[in-house]
Amino acid sequence: MQPRTEATLGRLMASRLWKSIFRSGRGTSTLHRSMAIQQSVFLHILPAKVRRRMLNFDATWYLGTLTLGTFLVLVITGILLMFYYHPSVPQAYADMKDLRYVVSSGLFLRNLHRWSAHAMVLLAFAHMFRVFYRGAYRPPREFNWVVGVILLLITLLLSYTGYLLPWDQLAFWAITVGSNISSAVPIVGQKIHFLMLGGNQVNANALLRFYVLHCVILPLAAVLFIAVHFWRIRKDGGLYVQQSEPAKGAGEARVSTEDSAQEAVAKP
């Protein structure tokens, strides 16, 4: 960084305004860096310290992080798409055409949302299998595995409800095939089917219900359970470490941490 930029940034971070927003204040000491986590409402669900070897790519393949990444992309592109979308028949389909031919970058926006959605389903499954094969569901992490299964189901429901929204042939018949299965539930099957679609077949009511589920209820549920999922990682003692794996490069890492701490002190 340029010295001038750094100085300006330093003055900004030392200002009253900055300190009033970020309680941790400025500094590179271990205390400040712990406070950066503990004093933030968004980050305090994370542990202040993590095991160094859990940052290695082979430890997790970053699958959970990447699943969260797709979710963030989906929230941002989803909100932008909502500006152009009406959950009504036949306007919904006309909006798809507009996104394709009229709205600036509308095609790209929809592509990004669609492919990110597929990626999220794929990554959530990959994350689950990876956690299983590492044995990371073992006590005391049992309940976080259950939260993970709930999140997988929410992911599938999010994808499924979003599938209907373009209101094209693909959407209509995929939801028709899927929702017909619910009629097979004994005794209450027809009731569930009706409740889900707001009618006996996929129609404008179903589109509205799926829209509300897709844009409000399911994302809120997802955020809630993601928060619990991350918080439980901290409470259950950090990411799971396989006992058989040797701790790689533990010695040299400690030296480098001390170096940076001294550096921080030496800086004016």
Place this chain on the structure above:
Amino acid sequence: MSDYVAGMSSDAKNSPKRVVFVTRRTSAHVRSVDEEQVQTYPEALFRAALAVQVLVIALVLLSLLFNAPLEGIANPTVTPNPAKAPWYFLGLQEMLHYFPPIVAGVLIPTLLVVALVVIPYFNINIRPDGVFLKSRRRNLTVFYIVAASLSLFLWFFDVYVALAPTLMVAGFMLIAAFSAPQSPDRFRRYLVSRPVSWWIMTWFLLELAVLTVVGTFFRGPGWSWVLPWRS
């Protein structure tokens, strides 16, 4: 003094530590593992941000190269053949082809979710020993009965798509059953050491992958078998 079981505390201040009570006539042997830790900020957060950036770049490239599908407007009077569910449900739709909806659409998914949820609460999924290493005779008998009845069941209903992965896993389990833990072959040693939970999950993963791929690419009009490269 009665025996104590080693346990793990979940709210230790720094890292979880094992607490063990040493019973009589055992020499105390303490092996402390001091794990190297780093600050979440910036070490973990910056790596996470980098991973997400790589992901976003990949997704953006994908979105620039390939367009999301958009067909004609929804028309309840024109049924496409075949009408397919989203790809992640095509494994179930493939099952729906063989079994009544109550089985393929309700029973199997419900059992799957229940089975996934209860995994960590059963000790059989916690034990790390190879499936045929301890109580070998009993486990072999159970394996023969389960593998044979499952294969016969799938064969009886002509579910060859699900039968193939089942036979494959059963074959590898047979190799595991008749390999020594000290086998010179690395692959055999690996198979021998796999616990029963590993075999079940691998079977499930294989079934999921095969059924989804078949449902997505190899099913055409009337759910008939088609080859995707010859359409």
